[in-house]
Amino acid sequence: MKTDKHIYLAPFQGVTTYTFREIYSKYFQGIDKLFTPFFTSVHKTNTLAKRGRDLEFQYQNKIEVVPQILSKDASEILRFANYCHDKGFKEINWNLGCPYPRVANKKRGSGLLPFPNEIDDILNQIDNDLKLKFSVKCRLGYFSEDEIFPLIDVFNKHKISELTIHARIGKQLYKGEVKADVFEKIIDLCNIPLVYNGDIFTSEDFIKFDNNFKTIDKWMIGRGLLRNPFLPAIIKNMEVPDKENQKSYIYKFVTDLYLSYLKKMNGRPHVINVMKEYCSFLSYSFNNQQKVFNLIKKTKSPEEYENAVAFVFDTFEWMGNETLKN
Ligand SMILES: Cc1cc2nc3c(=O)[nH]c(=O)nc-3n(C[C@H](O)[C@H](O)[C@H](O)COP(=O)(O)O)c2cc1C
Structure with a gap:
């Protein structure tokens, strides 16, 4: 059963900064959660303290903010989680989606997706010590969309609050079509609340995905919203100017x-x-x-x-x- 639509602002390194999120959410309606672009190399607590305003505000214009981490090191993820918990955040997000070769070649971001056992290991090490909600954002795989199936088995075993999937593989970067048919297959296999992400540019796109994905009521939107900031409000049938x-x-x-x-x-x-x-x-x-x-x-x-x-x-x-x- 679908409930009301929930729409999340996708993170964009260098674009959806603290300032952008602040001004965007002051002007436009329709967003239910804001994700920060990823933090990385947060080995020492004082590196985090230096990151300034990005990790000071748990809400911007009353909308919840979710800090994101890019890492393959369980102790680093836990340190970030504890820091965010102490700052009052309710959730952090793990980036398993970044496709850029300089990240992926080091088995980070989507580069870790072909290694479900390593992801399982990392989750085993952090599960019991997490004091806040832990969500994941990933792609369907790095080399192939078949990688998602063993990954879903791994994710299902752990305490993951939400799973956002950008329905492309890492090798595609942002090119080609999203693989909506593969995402559709996952819906019945996944025990975790799923969030669909990818290529929602217009309200017609939204309606198409909404009709195809029977239980999905959470959506993450990136480029479509940056192109037309009114898009979330239009999708939710809220009032927008002519x-x-x-x-x-x-x-x-x-x-x-x-x-x-x-x-x-x-x-x-x-x-x-x-x-x-x-x-x-x-x-x-x-x-x-x-x-x-x-x-x-x-x-x-x-x-x-x-x-x-x-x-x-x-x-x-x-x-x-x-x-x-x-
Ligand atoms: C310039 C740029 C920066 C991005 N930075 C991040 C990031 O920091 N973290 C992340 O999870 N995704 C990042 N993404 C991916 C987007 O959040 C989103 O998943 C992707 O654009 C697909 O959604 P869309 O089709 O709605 O744009 C970035 C994408 C672009 C193009």
Whole structure:
């Protein structure tokens, strides 16, 4: 039986920062949980203390925050779990999904998925000492989607609060189609609450997956939400402004985000790089993605960036949910 839809903000290293989550959740409705981008190399407690605001706030605009760790070392995972527990977090998330070769080649992220026994070992070492909820985010495998089946047997044996699956394999990176048929097969095999992740760009995409996955009521959305910040609210049938007002609202949001970064980073030039990264997603919601992207990407100073963004909002049409997929 499905309950109300729950929608989670997917973590994006370098994009869904503390500041992004704060401003996003102030402006837009529909998100039920926020995940931090992964923390890594947290061997010493003081490395964590230095990570600043990211691990200080258990809620942002009343939405629960879940810190994420990328590690294959049980003692490091436990140290992170205890640190987060002491800070008042209710859940941490283990990243078994990162596909990048420099991570995966070291058997981290999705690179650990072909080794279910090693995952079992790590979970055996941490199970009894965890004082908070422990969720996992993974892919269907690294080399092949068949890897997920022995993994589900392993996950089922342990205390995992939720399992989010990005329905691709590591080798695919972000390319090709999601393997929705494989995800569908897992639904009956998995005892853990499942969260579907991958390629929800429009409300039509959502309806398609929702119709196919009979019991799934938890969804994690990444690029679709970065492209069109109204997407969770649209999926949940919440009220959203009409197209023209959406555009001015998005402009306000992007400006607030930029000013918040400027304040946080003491006006450093790096701010425009962070904003360019975010705008590379947002550009998909305008009627000419490539042009919008290029106009913002080529700016070299805050002044140029501000002028380019003003020009984009003045000149191009906001398509929002009708955005082209790729
Ligand atoms: C630039 C970038 C950074 C990402 N950083 C993380 C991360 O820190 N942790 C994580 O679990 N996934 C990360 N992801 C994966 C996304 O959270 C998500 O699983 C993926 O984009 C598929 O979902 P989507 O199709 O809704 O975008 C990242 C993806 C991209 C493109």
